[in-house]
Amino acid sequence: MRRIDIFDTTLRDGEQSAGINLNTAEKLEIARQLEKFGATIIEAGFPASSPGDFEAVQRIANLVKNSTVTGLARAMKSDIDTSWEALRGAEQPHLHIFLATSPIHMQYKLQKTPDQVVDIAVEAVKYARKNFPLVQWSAEDGFRSDPEFLVRIINKVIAAGATTINIPDTVGYATPQEYGALFKYIKENVTGIDKVKLSAHCHDDLGLAVANSIAAIENGADQVEGTINGIGERAGNAALEEIAVALHIRKDIYGFETGINLKEIKRTSQLVSQLTGVVVQPNKAIVGKNAFAHESGIHQDGMLKNRETYEIITPELIGETTAPLALGKHSGRHAFKDRAITMGFDLSEDKLNEAFVEFKKLADRKKEISEDDLYVLFTDRQIQH
Ligand code: KIV
Numbered sequence: 001m002r003r004i005d006i007f008d009t010t011l012r013d014g015e016q017s018a019g020i021n022l023n024t025a026e027k028l029e030i031a032r033q034l035e036k037f038g039a040t041i042i043e044a045g046f047p048a049s050s051p052g053d054f055e056a057v058q059r060i061a062n063l064v065k066n067s068t069v070t071g072l073a074r075a076m077k078s079d080i081d082t083s084w085e086a087l088r089g090a091e092q093p094h095l096h097i098f099l100a101t102s103p104i105h106m107q108y109k110l111q112k113t114p115d116q117v118v119d120i121a122v123e124a125v126k127y128a129r130k131n132f133p134l135v136q137w138s139a140e141d142g143f144r145s146d147p148e149f150l151v152r153i154i155n156k157v158i159a160a161g162a163t164t165i166n167i168p169d170t171v172g173y174a175t176p177q178e179y180g181a182l183f184k185y186i187k188e189n190v191t192g193i194d195k196v197k198l199s200a201h202c203h204d205d206l207g208l209a210v211a212n213s214i215a216a217i218e219n220g221a222d223q224v225e226g227t228i229n230g231i232g233e234r235a236g237n238a239a240l241e242e243i244a245v246a247l248h249i250r251k252d253i254y255g256f257e258t259g260i261n262l263k264e265i266k267r268t269s270q271l272v273s274q275l276t277g278v279v280v281q282p283n284k285a286i287v288g289k290n291a292f293a294h295e296s297g298i299h300q301d302g303m304l305k306n307r308e309t310y311e312i313i314t315p316e317l318i319g320e321t322t323a324p325l326a327l328g329k330h331s332g333r334h335a336f337k338d339r340a341i342t343m344g345f346d347l348s349e350d351k352l353n354e355a356f357v358e359f360k361k362l363a364d365r366k367k368e369i370s371e372d373d374l375y376v377l378f379t380d381r382q383i384q385h
């Protein structure tokens with residue numbers, strides 16, 4: 001099976017979300033958990049952006065041993081020098097340099113010609129390679145760049161010593177077919193692309209980040225970048241837990257493995273949510289509160305007969321303890337009886353029916369029936385042995 005590396009940028013791109021501000025202790029806690037989660041690379045921050053980021057990257061680089069630690073840098077010597085100071089203590093110092101390559105970014109943001117951009121990128125990568133054994137170069141807004149220009153600049157940065165090439169969909173504009181086709185084109189046209197790692201980095205503005213990342217992998221990407229719970233600027237980044245589980249559950253068609261410790265997913269998601277303050281939406285795939293909640297009577301009945309009727313992923317796979325079937329107004333008598341037994345109650349059929357009628361009345365008024373509500377309903381009707 002082909003191995004896909006997972007590049008986690010929760011602490012850099014994820015932390016760029018509006019309203020998130022993690023302190024160093026919190027970043028260290030998340031980094032430790034990301035290591036357990038099995039991220040191949042942890043992007044710990046942007047060392048030149050602030051003293052706080054510098055300190056966090058330095059401490060994470062010194063702490064984490066089982067994942068490669070990287071930091072982000074603009075294509076300028078001062079950023080590269082600062083990053084080296086932050087990352088030199090890492091097991092395998094890795095630097096991530098980015099420079100925009102799309103016409104709109106080059107003209108308005110950088111105010112440079114394409115030739116100047118090529119020179120800046122080459123200079124930066126060569127300079128970084130003097131110290132860093134591993135240098136990733138990212139073509140910011142790569143998806144909206146001219147593919148022929150991308151081939152030209154990528155050839156040059158590989159010759160300058162880049163060890164990974166990343167082509168981000170910075171503004172989340174790509175469709176899976178288009179993003180996949182761009183990776184295929186790069187694979188076919190860049191000399192020496194097979195000697196470096198090719199990476200995908202997707203944003204979720206159109207809700208396509210995970211699908212685009214998978215399309216890139218199918219077309220030759222060796223690495224995917226994203227964040228836990230999909231947090232990140234605007235609509236966020238590709239959610240790594242979704243990519244990891246999708247590749248695992250559908251390995252029959254994809255045939256890729258990630259090395260992610262799936263059992264750490266729930267814990268990692270909860271930690272990131274708790275420390276960033278970004279609540280996970282209840283219906284979020286894999287880690288949402290309702291991701292394994294079956295409420296309707298028909299579904300619950302099916303689940304009680306054979307879980308595979310409605311469950312393609314088990315909660316245990318991601319380290320979640322089995323959630324009892326949620327009881328609400330759509331639930332059936334079968335699930336209701338099952339819960340009574342699980343809670344240790346022994347009810348005659350008449351008493352069970354009576355409790356079920358009361359339960360339905362209550363469920364009409366309340367959205368969710370709690371364990372306490374059930375306790376009251378069952379206790380009075382319990383058979384006395
Ligand atoms: O979205 C993006 O282009 C980025 C780069 C810095 C890689 O986050």
Ligand code: ZN
Pocket residue numbers: 013168170201203237
């Ligand atoms: Zn990004």
